[in-house]
Amino acid sequence: MALQPPPSLTCPGHRAQPAPYVHSIPSDVLGKFCEQMDCLNDYDWMRFASHVITDQTELRKIKCMEKTGISITGELMWWWGVRLATVQQLLKLLSELQFYRAAKIIADWMSLHFSTDSIRTPLDPTLQENASLHPRGNRDESIKNGTKISLPPNSVHSDPVLKAGPDCLSLIPPPTSMDLPHSLQSNPPISSSVKPCSSSPPQQESLHNLPSRSLVWTKDEVDIATNGFSEENRINESIFADVFKGQRQNALYVIKRLKEKECENQNQTKRFFHTEVQICFRCCHNNILHLLGFTIEREFNCLIYPYMPNGSLTDRLQCQGGSEPLTWEKRLKISIGLIQAIQYLHNFGILHGNVKSSNVLLDANFVPKLGHSGHRLQPLEKKTENGGMKTKVMQASLAYFPEDFIRHGQLTEKVDIFSCGIVLAEILTGIKAMDERRDPIFLKDALLDEIQVAKELTCSKKGSFENLAAKEICFKYQDRQALHWPATSAVCLATAACVCLRKKNPDMAEVNALMETADHQRQYQMMLEERGYPGHSLNTPEETNDEPACPFNNGFSDDNCDGNMNAGSLNYVDMLPPLIRVTSAETYSEQMLRIPCESDESSNFSWDPIRDGAYQPPTNGLPDPENIFPLEFHTNNPEYNDDITAKSTVSEGHIPSQEAPVSSKRTLLNTENSSDTCSSQASAKETSMEIKINEQKKKMMQDILLYKEKKLNTSELLNLD
Numbered sequence: 205m206a207l208q209p210p211p212s213l214t215c216p217g218h219r220a221q222p223a224p225y226v227h228s229i230p231s232d233v234l235g236k237f238c239e240q241m242d243c244l245n246d247y248d249w250m251r252f253a254s255h256v257i258t259d260q261t262e263l264r265k266i267k268c269m270e271k272t273g274i275s276i277t278g279e280l281m282w283w284w285g286v287r288l289a290t291v292q293q294l295l296k297l298l299s300e301l302q303f304y305r306a307a308k309i310i311a312d313w314m315s316l317h318f319s320t321d322s323i324r325t326p327l328d329p330t331l332q333e334n335a336s337l338h339p340r341g342n343r344d345e346s347i348k349n350g351t352k353i354s355l356p357p358n359s360v361h362s363d364p365v366l367k368a369g370p371d372c373l374s375l376i377p378p379p380t381s382m383d384l385p386h387s388l389q390s391n392p393p394i395s396s397s398v399k400p401c402s403s404s405p406p407q408q409e410s411l412h413n414l415p416s417r418s419l420v421w422t423k424d425e426v427d428i429a430t431n432g433f434s435e436e437n438r439i440n441e442s443i444f445a446d447v448f449k450g451q452r453q454n455a456l457y458v459i460k461r462l463k464e465k466e467c468e469n470q471n472q473t474k475r476f477f478h479t480e481v482q483i484c485f486r487c488c489h490n491n492i493l494h495l496l497g498f499t500i501e502r503e504f505n506c507l508i509y510p511y512m513p514n515g516s517l518t519d520r521l522q523c524q525g526g527s528e529p530l531t532w533e534k535r536l537k538i539s540i541g542l543i544q545a546i547q548y549l550h551n552f553g554i555l556h557g558n559v560k561s562s563n564v565l566l567d568a569n570f571v572p573k574l575g576h577s578g579h580r581l582q583p584l585e586k587k588t589e590n591g592g593m594k595t596k597v598m599q600a601s602l603a604y605f606p607e608d609f610i611r612h613g614q615l616t617e618k619v620d621i622f623s624c625g626i627v628l629a630e631i632l633t634g635i636k637a638m639d640e641r642r643d644p645i646f647l648k649d650a651l652l653d654e655i656q657v658a659k660e661l662t663c664s665k666k667g668s669f670e671n672l673a674a675k676e677i678c679f680k681y682q683d684r685q686a687l688h689w690p691a692t693s694a695v696c697l698a699t700a701a702c703v704c705l706r707k708k709n710p711d712m713a714e715v716n717a718l719m720e721t722a723d724h725q726r727q728y729q730m731m732l733e734e735r736g737y738p739g740h741s742l743n744t745p746e747e748t749n750d751e752p753a754c755p756f757n758n759g760f761s762d763d764n765c766d767g768n769m770n771a772g773s774l775n776y777v778d779m780l781p782p783l784i785r786v787t788s789a790e791t792y793s794e795q796m797l798r799i800p801c802e803s804d805e806s807s808n809f810s811w812d813p814i815r816d817g818a819y820q821p822p823t824n825g826l827p828d829p830e831n832i833f834p835l836e837f838h839t840n841n842p843e844y845n846d847d848i849t850a851k852s853t854v855s856e857g858h859i860p861s862q863e864a865p866v867s868s869k870r871t872l873l874n875t876e877n878s879s880d881t882c883s884s885q886a887s888a889k890e891t892s893m894e895i896k897i898n899e900q901k902k903k904m905m906q907d908i909l910l911y912k913e914k915k916l917n918t919s920e921l922l923n924l925d
């Protein structure tokens with residue numbers, strides 16, 4: 205259903221006032237209303253609910269929540285609210301069903317907060333005399349205002365609201381069937397047991413009569429599915445929950461059994477359970493993990509999810525169980541899915557509060573599903589047995605939280621966006637968000653340092669320093685295991701991470717735009733591959749593929765290992781169509797056509813002073829001893845130098861130095877592994893690297909140059925003819 209603008213409540217001579225939406229009812233008013241409605245017997249409640257939701261599955265889900273102690277009317281109102289139902293529609297329905305007490309709660313609030321032009325009391329005419337139910341304020345005020353409003357001819361009798369009496373204000377126009385949410389348009393639910401507005405005595409509807417029972421699992425059912433919680437079905441044991449694999453009717457599930465005793469108090473478990481249930485049921489998005497069921501027996505709280513065959517993003521980034529490293533295409537898709545999930549939640553005013561890579565589950569097609577949201581559980585302080593446990597749990601969370609949240613504890617959208625930025629950085633780098641053997645322990649500190657340095661260097665607008673920081677992050681930390689990662693895509697992803705980490709107003713729209721650019725490039729690359737330009741064959745030395753990856757993926761990094769970046773990805777940057785192309789192709793192409801044989805200390809790429817300002821490049825191609833910062837910011841790998849021009853000091857037949865830049869205050873270093881080892885490995889790689897030029901590739905690079913010089917058109921370049 206297309207979202208409609210709010211129906212205006214207008215009257216001649218008066219300013220149009222938008223009708224308040226159900227979602228704008230304040231929580232205290234809604235609370236009272238829900239309390240009232242939740243007390244209805246099952247039959248009456250279903251009568252009401254089935255006018256709001258005609259989809260029986262949705263309705264069943266909500267009804268099921270009753271057993272968990274969640275207000276089902278609250279859920280119903282949430283469901284309706286996000287579909288832009290108006291208070292007027294709610295009042296009308298309540299009036300039709302003669303739920304006057306509940307209607308009065310809403311009407312009282314309306315009369316206090318909205319002008320008399322915009323409200324009407326939807327009470328049955330017979331009850332207009334009942335002073336205790338009639339919102340007196342409306343009547344009085346309307347008379348005081350002396351407002352006289354004409355009714356649209358065809359609305360007078362059709363709208364029960366309008367039958368209220370001559371001195372009641374009218375609503376013009378009442379929402380047409382087009383304005384109404386789908387559920388209210390027509391076709392009240394066909395249910396044998398629920399007959400709205402039936403005059404027969406209400407039949408008590410019990411949960412057991414509803415087909416929704418499948419959502420509520422019994423202890424026995426869970427026992428059977430997990431084979432008695434057998435060890436072989438255990439997937440994970442965390443402080444708060446045991447995670448088991450289960451099977452029922454040929455479907456695989458994950459059953460998360462909460463450990464109540466480990467939590468500070470029962471209320472906390474209950475709150476966690478409620479939040480998880482509410483969020484999972486409320487959200488219907490391809491990138492949000494669905495909740496398929498739960499148990500509600502005493503001291504036996506289980507949440508049941510679909511089994512995700514590819515486990516968690518953390519596991520796949522760390523290649524747990526010997527899994528293949530994630531390709532960059534998969535990484536890009538996962539990033540986009542995660543961003544969309546968070547945006548979806550935020551659009552509905554839901555804060556996740558627990559975004560981290562272990563909570564991003566991957567289905568059989570590596571589609572990411574964000575799960576396990578809600579309040580974090582706090583463990584009991586068990587000083588003797590489990591000293592330091594709380595600290596560990598806290599530390600794990602700190603890795604994804606911004607400083608001000610840790611200090612003040614106020615969960616906002618910004619917190620989720622920050623956490624998302626850390627996950628994006630994990631995807632880009634394959635580096636764990638936290639590793640106690642590293643300095644700094646937290647990935648976020650390394651990223652924030654890069655951003656700070658870039659900021660200090662550029663003194664320019666945010667976009668510019670973030671881009672600079674992004675390139676540096678790519679250069680230093682990009683995961684080598686994701687082969688053939690196009691530079692533009694990597695920089696876009698790194699920039700997106702930097703945007704998420706902004707202290708003020710991190711902008712998800714900007715993050716999205718960056719990821720769209722990255723995705724365009726993915727599509728372009730796919731197109732190239734379909735046309736017979738296999739991605740890695742352009743200029744990647746074949747032997748690169750066989751080389752062991754730099755030990756980033758063990759959670760360690762070493763600057764000295766960075767020289768052998770994935771040079772193969774340069775080609776795609778060059779070949780990007782003008783719209784998304786960001787690099788200086790000539791520079792790269794020239795570089796790529798050379799035969800690298802040894803590192804050249806004098807070769808140097810420097811930061812483009814024209815674009816980035818402030819810095820005058822050294823004339824001799826060597827770093828200016830007076831001005832150390834260019835050394836800190838130049839990136840020897842041309843892959844990330846879209847704004848960096850090759851200096852004439854790069855001699856023919858040489859590749860740029862493999863020397864790593866010294867950019868930020870600190871870089872992620874494994875304090876246990878000596879960097880020397882890595883450094884010698886890197887130089888060994890360098891000296892042994894012999895690059896064969898493939899004639900086909902060479903021809904292609906030449907074609908690209910011709911294309912750049914406009915001597916070839918796109919069709920000729922891609923051999924389309």
Ligand SMILES: Nc1ncnc2c1ncn2[C@@H]1O[C@H](COP(=O)(O)OP(=O)(O)OP(=O)(O)O)[C@@H](O)[C@H]1O
Nearest residue numbers: 439440442447458509510511512515516562565576
């Ligand atoms: N639906 C699922 N499918 C497959 N594996 C899952 C699923 N849910 C969880 N897992 C596995 O179990 C691990 C632990 O899940 P759990 O929800 O306990 O995460 P956690 O990070 O330890 O805790 P929390 O989410 O409470 O912070 C995940 O990292 C993943 O490997």
